Amino acid sequence: xxxxxxxxxxxxxxxxxxxxxxxxxxxxxxxxxxxRRDGEIxxxxxxxxxxxxxxRPAYGAAGNAARERVExxxxxRAAELRSSTLERDLRPGGEDLSLPPRRVRVGRYHPxxxxxxxxSRIFAGMGFETVEGPEVExxxxxxxxxxxxxDHPARDKFSTLWVSTDTAQRMLLRPHTSPMQIRVMEKRRxxxxxxxxxxxxxxxxxxxxxxxxxxxxxxLAIDEQLSMADLKGVLYSFARQLFGGDRxxxxxxxxxxxxxxxxxxxxxxxxxxxxxxxNDGKCRTCGGAAWIEAAGCGMVHPAALQRVGYDPAQHxxxxxxxxxxxxxxxxxxxxDIRLFHQNDMRYLGSL
Numbered sequence: 562x563x564x565x566x567x568x569x570x571x572x573x574x575x576x577x578x579x580x581x582x583x584x585x586x587x588x589x590x591x592x593x594x595x596x597r598r599d600g601e602i603x604x605x606x607x608x609x610x611x612x613x614x615x616x617r618p619a620y621g622a623a624g625n626a627a628r629e630r631v632e633x634x635x636x637x638r639a640a641e642l643r644s645s646t647l648e649r650d651l652r653p654g655g656e657d658l659s660l661p662p663r664r665v666r667v668g669r670y671h672p673x674x675x676x677x678x679x680x681s682r683i684f685a686g687m688g689f690e691t692v693e694g695p696e697v698e699x700x701x702x703x704x705x706x707x708x709x710x711x712d713h714p715a716r717d718k719f720s721t722l723w724v725s726t727d728t729a730q731r732m733l734l735r736p737h738t739s740p741m742q743i744r745v746m747e748k749r750r751x752x753x754x755x756x757x758x759x760x761x762x763x764x765x766x767x768x769x770x771x772x773x774x775x776x777x778x779x780x781l782a783i784d785e786q787l788s789m790a791d792l793k794g795v796l797y798s799f800a801r802q803l804f805g806g807d808r809x810x811x812x813x814x815x816x817x818x819x820x821x822x823x824x825x826x827x828x829x830x831x832x833x834x835x836x837x838x839x840n841d842g843k844c845r846t847c848g849g850a851a852w853i854e855a856a857g858c859g860m861v862h863p864a865a866l867q868r869v870g871y872d873p874a875q876h877x878x879x880x881x882x883x884x885x886x887x888x889x890x891x892x893x894x895x896x897d898i899r900l901f902h903q904n905d906m907r908y909l910g911s912l
Contacts, residue, residue: 563616564623567605570594571627574602578634584642587635594631602628672912673776673901676889677758680778683802687795689756689780694741696760697724700731702740707819708864720764734762738779739819742861742880745781746869751876753783758885769845769897770853776885783861783871783878789822792858792879796826800855804828804891809835811852820859820880827852832896846896853891856883 574594581587594600606624609617647659670678681691704710724732741757757779765773782795793812800810809829817823829835830847837844837851847853858881863873886898893912895901900908 564619567602567620567623567627570601570605571630574627574631575634578631578638581638581642584639587638587642591635595628595635602631671901672889672893672895672909673885676885676892677776677778679803680799680885680888681756681758683799684756684780686802687754687798689754689782691756691758692741692745693759694735694738694744694757696735696762698733698735698740700733702743703733703735703737706743706865706868707739708862709818713818722762722764735759736763737761738777738882739880741779742781742819743865743869746783746866746871751783751785751871751878753781753878756780767899769899770847770887770890772886772898772902774902775898777882778885779880779882781861781878781880783866783876785876787860787877787879789824789860789879792824792860792881795879796856796858796881800826800828803888808891815857815859817857817859819862819865820857821862823857823859825854826856826858826881826883827854828891829853831891831894846890853887854883855887855891856881858882 574590578587578590581590592600594602596603602624606621606628609621609624612620685691721736722734724734726732738757738759738761741755745753745755759777760774761777762774765771767773782791796812797810800808811827813825815823815825830837830844830851830853832846833839833844833851835851837847837849843849844851858879861878861880866873866876866878886901889895889901890898895912
């Protein structure tokens with residue numbers, strides 16, 4: 562083979578390389594023409610020492626030029642194939658398998674969900690069945706049946722979100738989980754022991770311990786000869802199982818229209834260690850009160866029992882309800898209730 566033959570060999574190689582359909586075919590052509598051992602151009606260059614001394618320079622120059630042309634053609638076609646593959650993979654519906662995989666984030670329960678499950682577990686150990694109720698409720702169950710008629714001043718405590726309907730009854734987003742007291746008692750005869758966790762809604766301003774959308778847990782127990790002592794024992798047992806023995810508990814009289822007598826249970830504020838003040842002044846978490854209200858409670862009002870056909874002379878019961886977020890704050894040391902609902906994965910992941 563002479564210099565002319567080398568140029569023709571390079572021409573043929575360039576034509577075949579330009580027509581290579583994929584990277585596998587291109588690699589086969591690279592081995593065929595410029596492979597280190599058996600490539601056609603490689604073998605042709607190995608013949609240079611066998612030529613006459615005067616012919617070697619021209620032949621060697623033609624061989625090197627042929628190899629450079631073929632290698633340049635290989636690089637161009639490889640770039641073209643990569644570009645077309647990338648365009649195909651990135652078009653709508655395509656996938657670029659050359660990109661590194663996305664890191665899989667291992668999920669876990671939200672702190673509110675964890676608290677609901679823990680509260681349900683503790684009360685299940687005391688015989689309470691967990692049930693759920695509707696978030697969109699009738700006025701009758703949310704207020705009327707709970708001894709809160711339309712003209713009752715207690716309604717001023719609820720910044721109610723009403724739902725527009727064409728029915729005679731008014732409908733609302735439930736402001737508390739207490740409607741399930743009536744719904745459960747309508748369907749069951751004593752003894753009754755249920756726990757109702759769920760989402761509630763109130764049109765009110767938010768602060769460190771209040772949200773317009775929040776979670777509550779509602780407890781109801783109906784049986785013969787139940788008393789405030791039983792209620793206090795259940796709530797104290799719940800608090801000790803949830804927080805251990807270090808949390809201070811305050812149990813004092815209060816007012817709720819659907820229980821008589823009524824009480825409130827509160828825990829000492831973790832942010833100020835029950836002092837009401839921090840280094841920045843009045844504690845923002847408890848508002849300087851040194852206590853965080855956890856639940857309202859009391860004996861079910863006789864009027865509520867009579868409304869569902871229970872005989873108050875034979876059956877008595879107690880009810881309690883509190884905020885899930887309040888418990889989650891105490892359990893996790895979260896200073897502001899709004900942090901649970903801002904979807905900041907950095908903070909939630911640290912709890």
